[in-house]
Amino acid sequence: MTDNFAHRAAEWDNPSKVEMTKKFVAALTESIEIKNHWRALEIGAGTGLVGLQLLPYVGSVVFEDTSAAMLGILKQKLNGDEVVEIVEGEVFEYKNQDVDFVFSCMAFHHIPVIEKTLEHLYQITNPGATIVVGDIRSEDGSFHHFEPIPHKGFDTAELSEKFEKAGFKVLSAENYNILKRERTPGVFTDYEQFMLVATKKITK
Ligand SMILES: C[S@@+](CC[C@H](N)C(=O)[O-])C[C@H]1O[C@@H](n2cnc3c(N)ncnc32)[C@H](O)[C@@H]1O
Numbered sequence: 626m627t628d629n630f631a632h633r634a635a636e637w638d639n640p641s642k643v644e645m646t647k648k649f650v651a652a653l654t655e656s657i658e659i660k661n662h663w664r665a666l667e668i669g670a671g672t673g674l675v676g677l678q679l680l681p682y683v684g685s686v687v688f689e690d691t692s693a694a695m696l697g698i699l700k701q702k703l704n705g706d707e708v709v710e711i712v713e714g715e716v717f718e719y720k721n722q723d724v725d726f727v728f729s730c731m732a733f734h735h736i737p738v739i740e741k742t743l744e745h746l747y748q749i750t751n752p753g754a755t756i757v758v759g760d761i762r763s764e765d766g767s768f769h770h771f772e773p774i775p776h777k778g779f780d781t782a783e784l785s786e787k788f789e790k791a792g793f794k795v796l797s798a799e800n801y802n803i804l805k806r807e808r809t810p811g812v813f814t815d816y817e818q819f820m821l822v823a824t825k826k827i828t829k
Contacts, residue, residue: 664683671698684708686708722749723751731760734779740790747792794823796823800817
C-alpha cells in the first residue's frame with residue numbers, strides 16, 4: 626500500500642497541527658466523560674498528537690494508522706512504559722472485541738469505505754462504547770489542493786445516517802473549530818471542523 630503520508634511525517638508535528646489537535650481534545654473532553662478503565666482505539670493516529678494527549682485519561686490506547694512513517698514518529702515519542710498497542714494498516718487489522726472508546730481526528734476523509742469501517746467498529750466495540758470523530762464538513766476539494774481523496778469532507782446528516790445504520794446512536798455533530806486556509810493564492814477559505822459523538826446501541 627502506498628504511504629501517502631511518508632513525505633509529511635517528519636514535519637507533521639508543527640505548531641499549527643499541535644494547536645489543531647489541542648482544539649480537538651478540548652472539544653472532546655467537554656463533550657464526553659472519559660472513564661479511566663476504557664480501552665481506546667484511535668483511527669488514523671498519525672504521529673500520536675491526539676492519542677498521546679488522551680492516554681493519561683484512559684486505561685490503554687491502540688494507535689492505528691496506515692502510514693508506517695507517521696507511526697514511526699509516534700514510536701520515537703514512547704518510552705516503553707505506556708499501555709499502548711500500535712497497529713499498522715486499516716482498522717480491519719484490529720480484531721479484538723474489547724474497545725470502549727474510538728476516536729479519530731481528521732482521518733475519516735482518508736478512509737475509502739465508511740460503511741464498512743462503521744460495521745467493523747460495531748463488531749470490535751463493547752456495548753455502550755463511545756465514538757468521537759472529528760473531520761471537516763463538505764468542501765470543494767480545495768482542502769487537499771484538488772488531489773484525489775476519498776471524501777471532500779462530510780455532510781454530517783449523511784454521515785450520521787451511516788452511523789445509525791451501523792448500530793450507533795448519534796448524540797451530536799457540532800462544529801468545534803473553523804480552519805482558515807489559503808489554498809489558492811490570495812483566496813482564504815473557512816473549513817468547518819465538526820465533531821460527531823455517538824454511542825453503540827444495545828441492539829442494531
Ligand atoms: C490528516 S492526518 C491526521 C493525523 C492525526 N489524527 C492528527 O490529527 O495529527 C490523517 C491520518 O490518517 C491516516 N490514514 C489515511 N488513510 C487511512 C486509513 N484508511 N485508515 C487509517 N488511517 C488512515 C494517514 O496515514 C494519516 O496519519
